[in-house]
Amino acid sequence: MDTVVKVELVEPGSDLEAREVLMLDLRHELTQLDVESVSTVPGGPAPPGSKGLDMAAAAALLVQVTGSVRALDVLVSTIRTWLQRRQDPGRSVKLTIGEQTLELSHATSEQQERLVQEFLRSQV
Template identity: 40%
Template sequence: MRSDHADQRTDGVVNVVLVIAPDAELDPEAGERLTRQLRSEIAELDVESVRPWPGGTVPDGAKGTDPLTLGAVVVALSASGGVFTALVETVRDWLGRHSARHRVSLTIDGDTIELERASAAERRDLVDAYIRRHTGS
């Protein structure tokens, strides 16, 4: 069993690692503000917790290289009840509201999806396939 938190499923709780990379052209303060906004929106969902990624390095399989400039968080959520779908939809909606080149990757059980400059239809198809893989629907 791998030891990183992204792969643990215990007591019906799944840990999803989100790596948030704001547009590189933004100043660091604006990027941090956008990252806090997304974390806040996720915290409003029916998730168990949203916490910074521990250990100072981005987890294996997650896209991104610098956890100090990228917001890396672990979202613990129930393995059932549609919370995972709501999480992915929240990230997709957040990306859609911003015209800059932000990037968010989600990693669950070593499977990573990266959302960025795809068209809305391409992003929808990609997200739908990812959700099906992790919810069995």
């Protein structure tokens, strides 16, 4: 099973540079997993006055996962743990596979686990 997961950081009101730093940190963690690739989503040009990388693409990654639903579970668990370590209640991460999207937020662990299991079951 080859699966591409779009990972988007949702943080209303944050500045682009702060989001880029967060996504670089998340990208680093995801590259430590047994995944085929982690890349940024191509975006538009950087806003006027910004510096560095394409800031419009800083809030989204594409992760290619090869293997079983277990590999997807590890990916989702890693993202959940990453999100929990950052205590901003307004921040969430959307995971999209095909037409299905799962949004991880600061809901209770039990609520998130139930949603994750339903999402993973739908990928079988």
